[in-house]
Amino acid sequence: MTQLRKEPPKIAILGWGSLIWDRRPEFDGQHGPWQEDGPLLKLEFSRISETRKGALTLVIDPDYGQECTAQYAISTRKGPADAIADLRCREGTIMKRMGYWFADGSHSCQPPVPATIPEWAQDRGIDAVVWTGLPRNFEKKAQPGREAVFSVEAATGYLQNLPAExxxxxxxxxxxxxxxxxxxxxxxxAAEPWFPPPAE
Incomplete structure (x- = not known):
């Protein structure tokens, strides 16, 4: 009896920041186009980036984030491990900062899985979801040794005091x-005259 060939898993990569607009051919060649009906995620610019000279970058922030509908792209990889490796290399991070969800529950990750991801994935027949699980670090990095709870006022003051670059x-x-x-x-x-959009 001939066995039916099992289709490869459907793997979604979630994006909300530079993953979408900062083109990297070696990564972008491994997934399809970005689609706009991703899961709702609580996002905020609450991570201080060393590679961007202290700029605040977007992360999933369950405490201070606003619900936004993220985008997603379908990986061309045949296995979730390869899709995770693609994203990890693209983001220049370590494995414990990678978020992923498997429909069969066979794997678990350190970053908490947002409650909106499983239902969203199951509704679309997606077998695995992969995202960058970097946490908020504003409190630790903004004023080392001092309390610096994240708030709009604290973040605005932090940005004002950054060097020009x-x-x-x-x-x-x-x-x-x-x-x-x-x-x-x-x-x-958007209302601050000292923080205008950069020239195109």
Whole structure:
């Protein structure tokens, strides 16, 4: 009796920041186009990036984030492990910062899995979901040794005090974020004359 050939799993990669607008051929060649009906995720610019000279970058932030409909792309890989490796290399991070969800429950990750992901994936027949699970680090990095609870006011003051290069990279990152990313900080910065969108 001839066995039916099992189709490869359907793997979704979630994106909300530079993954979408900062093109990298070696990564972008491994997935399809970005689609706009991803899961609702609580996002905020609450991670201080060393590689971007202290700019604030977007992360899933269950405490301070605003619900945004993320985008997703379908990986061309035949196995979730390869899709995870693609994203990990693209993001220049370590395995314990990778988020992933498997429909069969066979694997678990350190970053908490947002409650919206499983239902969203199951509704679309997706077998595995992969995302970057970097946490908020504003409290630890903004003022080492001192309390620095994240707030719009604290984040705005932090950005104001960045050196010129860091402030330029912060503006570029925040204003190049997709339109679906509407957070409290982004809304507040839109009204600040010292933080204009960068020239095209």
């Amino acid at each position: 860091g402030k330029a990279l912060a503006a570029q990152y925040i204003w190049r974020a997709p339109e679906f990313v509407q957070t409290r900080l982004r809304t507040a910065l």
